[in-house]
Amino acid sequence: MLPSIQSYQLPVAADLPNSRADWQVDAPHAALLxxxxxxxxxxxxxxxxxxxxxxxxxxxxxRRAAVDADIPVFYTAQPPNQDPAERGLLWDFWGPGLQEETEAEIVDALSPRAADTVLTKWRYDAFSRSDLEEILAADGRDQLIIAGVYAHIGCLATATSAFMRDIKPFLVADAMADFTPGDHRAALTFAAARCGQVTDTDHVVADLASSSRVTQAVGSDA
Structure with a gap:
């Protein structure tokens, strides 16, 4: 029951809404989703x-920047062939969803590494029925960099949920896609005003590299 989605121009830095918060990605505190x-x-x-x-x-x-900065990488993946009772209200909006194992696989270009964590995704929110919050807390991580699909559904729901848990969400505007440019823009506008920092790939990569170098320098002086 997904629509057929047409390509559109991804937002660039000049298009991004001003975020109400003024957060910066800090490698020792960050994780990538x-x-x-x-x-x-x-x-x-x-x-x-x-x-x-x-x-x-x-x-x-x-992901390369995350690996270089030694920050954890998480994936979400919905399981195929879900029982209607397990799928719950998602069935009313999206039908049975994924049916085949091949449909459930992460796209080849982004295949998880052995060191990465793949979370089973049951609802829009990646924190729902997962141990993501506990894993982040145990590792002292209170920032979550979010990329993927779809911006106005799961990405935004996860960002809002992170905010409710005092985890700072960073939505990477040009590393997300959505049904329409309007949906994409609405997700970024809401997040910037209500729950997160809206940024782009270049800024996140630069911030990870910079904060990682600072951490390494402090460690070498200790």
């Missing part, structure tokens, strides 16, 4: 979507 980048959701954009190619490239840049 790659949200729902499964074949089922990405296939909705059609074959050879230039927008999705850019989003994937940007997420790969974020």
């Amino acid at each position: 790659i949200h729902d980048m499964q074949n089922y959701f990405i296939d909705a954009f059609g074959a050879d979507s230039p927008m999705i190619a850019t989003v994937i490239d940007n997420i790969r840049s974020l």
